[in-house]
Amino acid sequence: MGDTRRRGPDQRVVVAALFVATMFITIMDTTIVNVALPSIARDLGVAPDSIDEIVVSYLVSLAVVIPASGWLADRFGTRPVFLAALAIFTAASALCGLAESVPELVGFRILQGVGGGLLTPVGMAMLFGVFPPAERARAARILVVPTVIAPAVGPILGGVLTDQASWHWVFLVNIPIGIVAFVFGALFLADHRRPSTGGFDVVGFVLSASGFALILYALSVGPTRGWTSPLILTTAGVGVVATAATVWWELRRTHPLLVLRLFGNALFRNVSLTLGAMFMAFMAVLFLIPLLMQTVRGASATTSGLVIFPEAIGVLVASQISGRLYPTVGPRRLMMGGLAVIALSTLGLGLLGVDASLWAFRAVLFVFGFGAGLVMTPAQAAAFATISRADNAQASALFNALRQLAAAVGVALVTTALSLARPGETGGGAAAGDLGGIFQWGFYVAAAVAALGIAVAARVRDADAVATMGRPAA
Known part of the structure; x- marks a missing residue:
């Protein structure tokens, strides 16, 4: 199976600790920024309704890399992919905290999403890899901690950091957790890979990433832009077509990027x-x-x-x-x-x-x-x-x-x-x-x-x- 046994702590403990720490900061990032948006707009001198792209860019970036996460983990191993993703996410968090303009912040949020989009599925694969089926309920209780608590903690922490310090800290707070987790993982995390994985499915990646990202963009922006907006209709339509093409293509591949047969x-x-x-x-x-x-x-x-x-x-x-x-x-x-x-x-x-x-x-x-x-x-x-x-x-x-x-x-x-x-616009x-x-x-x-x-x-x-x-x- 391609396992490499490393001496050290029980891998169930190592993976569980890394999963909770890293999933907490990546999932929390989807909500912690929301409460800081007005402060970011004021500080960077832009209108409050013009910075939704700071949130949307992160979500779309997550969507782009998730389809490739399984292939990358199988080909290069869960350990190097997980650590590389954690390094990218942590470095991008630091860059977000140092951003001096909206375009810079959006660019660094995209980079942050690349790391976060790899961390979540690879971390889950590691967790279920070290916990045998009979212990999956125990592993699931670990999954609950970051998956559900992080979105609830995000608004509180984001509000406190913004009110008591500055909006920069909603990003900088990730750095110490990321560094500690990276060092811990580099020292104790074992590797797993599946050497029989085929070559990278470029067509499948382009289709799936485009479809998923465009649909997610339309869903995120559609309610505010209007569902009949030409931009939303175009992105949603192209996204649906790309997703349908993904299904057609992947089901015909010997080594697909997304193993849709699992459904x-x-x-x-x-x-x-x-x-x-x-x-x-x-x-x-x-x-x-x-x-x-x-x-x-x-x-x-x-x-x-x-x-x-x-x-x-x-x-x-x-x-x-x-x-x-x-x-x-x-x-x-x-x-x-x-x-x-x-x-x-x-x-x-x-x-x-x-x-x-x-x-x-x-x-x-x-x-x-x-x-x-x-x-x-x-x-x-x-x-x-x-x-x-x-x-x-x-x-x-x-x-x-x-x-x-x-x-x-x-x-x-x-x-x-x-x-x-x-209510309709009736004045007042x-x-x-x-x-x-x-x-x-x-x-x-x-x-x-x-x-x-x-x-x-x-x-x-x-x-x-x-x-x-x-x-x-x-």
Whole structure:
């Protein structure tokens, strides 16, 4: 299998520590910058509505490199690719913190996305490579920490750093973590590669990277530019065509860049789609709450982040419970129950009045996070149950690409719902109560997405995931 055994600490401990540290800073980077955008605009002397490209450039850059991550890890080894990606991400974070203009910052954010786009799938492949199937539930509890807590911590940390220091620190904060993780990985991380990997599929890379990036761009910018904008229609249309061409091309390749046949695996496909539905609702709510708090309630960025944070506590509590229930209950019922909790709690957020106590929002968000934890642990434990170790890197690339796309779709759906529900221009601004009613529709859409996820989760067969449940197959 191409393993190279290195003396030192247990690789499960090494990989878990690296995964948590690096995934935390890369995933947090998708939310920590948002609260600093007004400060960046003022400091760099540009209009606040002209710097969304700082966020979008990072997301699109992630999308471009994720398809190549599996091939790179298989060909060059998980260790060198992971360390190179970490070095790129850390160096780019430093450059972002030193940027003196918007074009410089956008360029460095693109470089940062290259590192982040490789770190996430390669890190996941390493994690599932060192944890055997019977211990996947334990590995999934590790995955939950950065995946769900980082987006909630980002707004709080971003607000504090911006208010107490400067916007530069939302990027510079990554440097000490990145350096320590790199040194630790260079000393103790073992390598894995699959030497039988074919040559690099240039056509597949161009098609998949273009399609994924253009679709993600359209989803990110469409709600604000307008879905009928020629730019959005063109990018979305070309993105869909490129994605369709990717499927046609890759299914005919002996050594494809993206092993799309893995979606023929019923367990991997259904669990990935279930987790995708969960992430659509999850990221939609994390987008709506700060916006509601700051535009309707007039709360600060820090306060908005603190309102969200009970969600992270709910995830941690549920991940421990679901991890213990998983061997006996199995993934299907846990995921269905978790999505039901998400749907009901999201509906509850929509029914809360604009002037409701912040503690009421925190309580409902705790329940919301609890539902997410019930979904994430069994989903991430079961998804790779019938995937061979040789296909771990490729499956991780597909898994993360789908998750990234789901997050963008979720935000785009609720943003569009807000724009459709907004009163027409009749002169004068909308009252707080009117704005609260607009936000209700965003929460209702997110709840509907979670409810649809229940139907997908019902298609998961516990028997297929038995290898991860600590029981012998029937």
